[in-house]
Amino acid sequence: MNAIFKYLGCAVMAAVLYGCTPRVPETYTDNRELPDIYPDYTxxxxxxxxxxxxxxxxxxxxxxxTRISYNGKKWVTDKREVTPGISLWRDMLEATQGKTIGIEVFVEHDGQWTRHQPFQIHVAEETIDPYLSYRLISPSYVTYRDLTLNQRDLTNFDESVIYGNMMNTDVEHAQCINCHSYQNYNPRRMQFHVREDRAGTVIAYDGTLVKANLKTDSLISGGVYPAWHPTEKLIAYSVNQTGQTFHTRDLQKVEVQDMRSDLILYDVEKNEVTRIPGDADELEVFPWWSPDGKYLYYASARFIRKDTAENLDNETILRYKEIKYNLFRRSFDPANRRIGPPELVFDAAARGKSATLPRISPDGRYLMFTLGAFGVFHIWHKDADLYLMDLRIRQVRPMEEINSDDVESYHSWSSNGRWVVFSSRRYDGNYTRPFIAYIDKDGKGRKPFELPQEVPDMHRRFMRSYNIPEFMDGPVEVTPQEFASLIRGTEARPARQRN
Structure with a gap:
């Protein structure tokens, strides 16, 4: 008898610990439509x-x-939220690498079960870089103080703050952090800017922390949009004077103007700035290196001002739809730091369009960029889409397999070139969210998926935008407190300018 009670006790305990597997309905009607799920992972x-x-x-x-099938095994849940645990999910991925996971969704109405059209999730052979970093920013134009720079472990749901504005913000001091960037996905070699109070460019390089002032007497600003050279201790920047205007009737409520801009090189080791020679009538912005470090790509618009010098800023505001950027590149010799003349790569203006954010795949074959009707800050432009150029034959096409009816803007390649992460407003038109898409060896993309969250509909309630998603091969290990101490207690080191 004691043995029987002992057995029953173990059975009850097992039921408590593991629960009972929900039963899949034996009788149901098939519906030919895919289930309506959020996020859309079909x-x-x-x-x-x-x-x-x-x-x-x-x-x-x-x-x-919901029944999930993988490599002959099944997992079933009767919850509206389908949330397999980390350990189970890893088993699924390991069993289906290069194969598919099958999903069936059943719903019951008034005692009648319906099975929606089953769908698959395709598991690629290739992995993705384990970390992603981004700025989280509120939609208001005056509440940037709560802005944070975060990093997310893409293999699970762990997220942490790299640095936050509020760490050095008080009644007397206000800051804005922006433009985080890494050398070859390396989180030990990174930079970001601190604007306004205690300003400077924070550079972390293999354990050394520096706050630099890149503004010299002959430059229109300090460094703004960065691009680390893949091998040299060198960062290319555009230096910019920008402004915002606000529309009351246009659906695109905000327009960011690039009023003046040039390109510079900054030697991290020598603390030395070199201005890249350019035409005064060219607005040069968003530099990016080729993977071999032998070319510097960038966007440039020719804008000949008609008004007096006192009205230059007003003229870029009033004529903002005339400003259209083309893509250029310059050759670069790392040995002697010599940079060549501009070479036109893509003439967007000839198509009545404007191209920006050039990014080269790690194998050097593909150039991805954003194309819109005008301007350079396409994150606000609903017509902005991603385009791809095959650099071997200079053929350009829209990435229709990735684009949506709303904004696609900032984008980054994974280190193996098989994935891109990009900002999109496809779900609500208001907030940018990170989407990830597979890119095969022929440059063809697959249907993108939204950055997975532990709570499935978190983004419906999360009122911040993700800005500048960048892949990393590991986490930033400098603590937020170390960054805060440097920013608060160190004067920015003035950079020297090389003539």
Missing amino acids: EVTIPSNIAPLHFIVDEEADAYI
């Missing part, structure tokens, strides 16, 4: 090391059943 291609793709069934029903 038929996406994912890395073999990504965090679990949690989703919610976006249909009111009396009951729910």
Whole structure:
């Protein structure tokens, strides 16, 4: 008898610990439509090391059943939120690398079960870089003080703050941090800017922390948009004077103007700035190196001012739709730091368009950029889409397999060239969210998926935009407190200018 009670006690304990597997309905009607789920993960291609793709069934029903099939195994849940755990999900990915995960969603209405069209999640052979960093910024134009620079472990849901504005902000001091960037995905070699009070460019390089002032007497500003050289202790920047205007009737409420801009090189080791020679009528912005470090790509618009010198800023505001950027590159010799003349890569203006944010795939074959009707800050432009150029034959096409009816803007390649992360406003038109897409060896993209979250519909309630998503091969290990101490207690080191 004691043995029987002992057995029953163990069975009850097992039921408490593990629960009972929900039963899949034996009788149901097939629906040929895919289930309405959020985020939309139907038929996406994912890395073999990504965090679990949690989703919610976006249909009111009396009951729910979801069955996930992988390599002959099954996992079933009766919850509206489908949230397989980390350990189970890793087992699924390991079993299906290079294969597919099958998903069936059943819903019950008034005692009748319906099975929606089953779908698959394709698991690629290739992994993705384990970390992603981004700025989180509120939509208001005056509440930037709560802005943070964050990093996310893409293999799970862990997120941490690299640095936050509020760490050195008080009644007398206010800051804005922006433009984080890494050398070859290395989190030990990074930079970001601190604007306004206690300003400077923070540079971390293999354990050394420096706050530099890149503004010299002959430059229009300090460094703004950065691009680390892949091998040299060198960062290319555009130096810019920018401004914002606000529309009351246009759906694109904000326009960011590039009023003046040039290109510079900054030698991290020598603390030395070199101005790249340019035409005074060219607005040069968003530099980016080729993977071999032998070319510097950038966007440039020819804007000949017609008004007096006193009205230069007003003229860029009034004529903002005339400003159209083309893509150029310059050759670069790392041995002697010699840079060549501009070479036109893509003439967007000839198409009545404007191109910006050139990014080269790690194998050097593809150039991805954003194309819109005008201007350079396409994150505000609803017509902005991603385009791809095959650099071997200079053929350009829209990435229709990735684009949406809303904004696609900032984008970054993974280190193996098989993934891109980009900012999109496709879900609500208001907030930029990171989306990830697989890119095959022929430059063809697969359906993108939204950055997975532990709570499936978190982004519906999260009122901040993700800005500048960048892949990293590990986490930034400098603590927020170390960055705060440097910013608060160190005067920015003035850079020397090389003639």
